[in-house]
Amino acid sequence: MKKISVRTNCPYDVIIERGSLKKAGKLISGVIGSKKTAVITDDTVNSLYADTLVKSLEENGFDVSVFVFPHGEQSKNLTVLGNIYDFLCEKRITRSDFIIALGGGVVGDITGFAAASFMRGIDFVQIPTTLLAQVDSSVGGKTAVDIAGGKNLVGAFKQPALVICDSDTLRTLPESEISCGMAEVVKYGMIRDKKLFEILENHDISTIDEVMDDIVYTCIDIKRDVVENDECEKGERKILNFGHTLGHAIEGWHNYTDYTHGMGVSAGMCMITQRLCSPEITERLKKCVELYNLPTSTEAPMSELLPYCSTDKKCESGSISFIVCNEIGRAEIKKVTVTEFEKLMEG
Secondary structure (H helix, E strand, O other): OEEEEEOOOOOEEEEEOOOHHHHHHHHHHOOOOOOEEEEEEEHHHHHHHHHHHHHHHHHOOOEEEEEEEOOOHHHOOHHHHHHHHHHHHHOOOOOOOEEEEEEOHHHHHHHHHHHHHHHHOOEEEEEEOOHHHHHHHOOOOEEEEEEOOEEEEEEEEOOOOEEEEOHHHHHHOOHHHHHHHHHHHHHHHHHHOHHHHHHHHOOOOOOHHHHHHHHHHHHHHHHHHHHHHOOOOOOHHHHHHOOHHHHHHHHHHOOOOOOOHHHHHHHHHHHHHHHHOOHHHHHHHHHHHHOOOOOOOOOOOHHHHHHHHHOOOOEEOOEEEEEEEEEOOEEEEEEEEHHHHHHHHHO
C-alpha cells in the first residue's frame, strides 16, 4: 500500500493499493466516526463495483444506501443533483453522516458538490474507478456541475475525507477510458515532470499497465504539491489547467457527447503548444499523445471554439488565463485579454 497525505485546510490521505476496494469499509472506519452513508454512483460502475463496496461497508457495521444515475457528462447537471439531495433526505442522511463517490470524474464532481452543499456541508469519500479520476479529479477538492452556460460553472472547493484508489478497477475499463485518463497523465509530465513524460514516450496504450501503479502515485504526488501551495486556485494551481482552456471548448462544441474530456485536453494541449511553442516540443507532445490513441487537433473551427473560451470560468474581468509549456516539465501561466487570446489562437 502507498499513501499520500494531502495537507490542505482539511487534511486527508490518498490510499493507492490494488484490491483496496474490498477493504474500503475498514479504511473508512479509521477516518470517519459515523456508521451511516449513501453511495453515489452511475449505472455502469454500479454493475461492476457497488456490491463489493456495499459488502465491505456492511461487514464493518455501516448502514448503506445506494443512489444510481445514468453514466456520462450529460448527467452532471442540476436535475440529477436535486435528485441526489432528495435521496439523501429520504434516507435521513444527517450532517454527521457522509456520502461516498464511487466512479469516475462525473460521479466525483457531482457527489463532491452535493457533499459541499447538502446541509451546508457533510463529509464525503472519493473512490475513483477510472484512470482520469484517480490521477486527477478525485484529489484537490474541486467539485462542480454543468449548466447551460458552460462546464463546471456551478461548484465549490470541498476536500474529501479520504481517497481510495484501487488500480484493479482500471483493468475493467475499455481502452478508450484508459486513453482518456492518459491525457491527464501526459499533462502532468508536460507541466512538472520531464522524467514522467519520457516514461510515457517509451510506452504506449498496450504496455502502460506495466507502470500504472507508479504513474498513479507520481501524478497524485504532483497534484498534492500544487494543491497544498494553492488550494483555491489563486495562482500556481492554474498550471493544472494546461490544455483545458481549449479542451473544455472542444467538449462544449461536441455537446459533451462524442468527445471525452481526455480527448479535449489532448487536443487542447497540442493546439496551444503548436501555436505558441517550438516545433520540437510540439512534435514530441503530438507523438506522445498519439501513443495513447488521443487526438492532436479537432475539426471544430477555431472561430466556433473561441466563444466557449470567453465564457469559461478561467476568464476574469475581460482577461483569460492559459498555460504554456515552452519546455517539457515546466509550465508558465499566461494572462491576456480575451481579444489578445483570440488573436493568438486564430494566428
